[in-house]
Amino acid sequence: MGKVIAIANQKGGVGKTTTAINLAASLAVLEFKVLLIDADPQANATSGVGFDVRNVKTSIYECVVDDVDPKNTILNTNTPGFDLIPSHIDLVGAEIEMLNMPNREKVLKLVIEKIRNDYDFIFIDCSPSLGLITVNALTASDSVIIPVQCEYFALEGLGKLLNTIKIIQSRLNPELQIEGFLLTMFDSRLNLSNQVHDEVKKHFQEMVFESLITRNIRLSEAPSYGLPVVSYDVSSKGAQSYLNLARELLQKNKMTKMDHKEIV
Numbered sequence: 001m002g003k004v005i006a007i008a009n010q011k012g013g014v015g016k017t018t019t020a021i022n023l024a025a026s027l028a029v030l031e032f033k034v035l036l037i038d039a040d041p042q043a044n045a046t047s048g049v050g051f052d053v054r055n056v057k058t059s060i061y062e063c064v065v066d067d068v069d070p071k072n073t074i075l076n077t078n079t080p081g082f083d084l085i086p087s088h089i090d091l092v093g094a095e096i097e098m099l100n101m102p103n104r105e106k107v108l109k110l111v112i113e114k115i116r117n118d119y120d121f122i123f124i125d126c127s128p129s130l131g132l133i134t135v136n137a138l139t140a141s142d143s144v145i146i147p148v149q150c151e152y153f154a155l156e157g158l159g160k161l162l163n164t165i166k167i168i169q170s171r172l173n174p175e176l177q178i179e180g181f182l183l184t185m186f187d188s189r190l191n192l193s194n195q196v197h198d199e200v201k202k203h204f205q206e207m208v209f210e211s212l213i214t215r216n217i218r219l220s221e222a223p224s225y226g227l228p229v230v231s232y233d234v235s236s237k238g239a240q241s242y243l244n245l246a247r248e249l250l251q252k253n254k255m256t257k258m259d260h261k262e263i264v
Helices: 016-029 044-048 060-066 091-098 105-115 132-140 158-171 193-208 217-225 237-252
Strands: 002-008 034-039 083-084 123-125 143-149 177-184
Touching: 002 016, 002 158, 016 034, 016 044, 016 083, 016 143, 016 158, 016 177, 016 237, 034 044, 034 060, 034 132, 044 177, 060 105, 060 193, 060 217, 091 158, 105 132, 105 143, 132 158, 143 158, 177 193, 177 237, 217 237
Parallel strands: 002 123, 002 143, 034 083, 034 123, 143 177
Antiparallel strands: none
């Protein structure tokens, strides 16, 4: 049975989608079968792996609102072993349409249960909000990765997210764990990056991933080519950062399949 991991932070611009795409692709490169669910109406994860959102016929929206079989929405990316359930702008209206559904917080969980055994990992790229879709994602997940950018307001709003996670643990999903806090946009030359790193480590200690996602031009360029950075330039710092994160995640979950050596 695959592990379901939400990537969430209601703060925008922290690297959620970048992490969702590149962690999923890195695990696929390491020979795991991975699905990414784009649960953000902006659909950046969908376009970021090479699909034109205008051509998407069925998406996660149809799965949660019209009970479409998720197997009929899955797209194969250019990375072997890495599949996608795309998003669509229609997802903006899904929260209103779900309001009167029975067990509305568990709709996405029921969707995922239909395909969970087909994958080693299922990632959910959440929107920058704490609305019903994000609540659904957290309710459906075994754990959550929280990206934190190494900038001035890094810890702002984290309390609200952690409070939401506690509520979900107590009412909807007692098994939900925090997989870890992931520091993104790190630049070792900047005092601010180092200060934020130290502050997050002080607050959350062993819950912080050792792997740091550094600022990298290749990482920024890759989505415009519809590719994860590991396909765009595997030797870049961005690709190596996410391969290291993938290995760390595997070690944490005791799922290592291969030797821990650099892929170049």
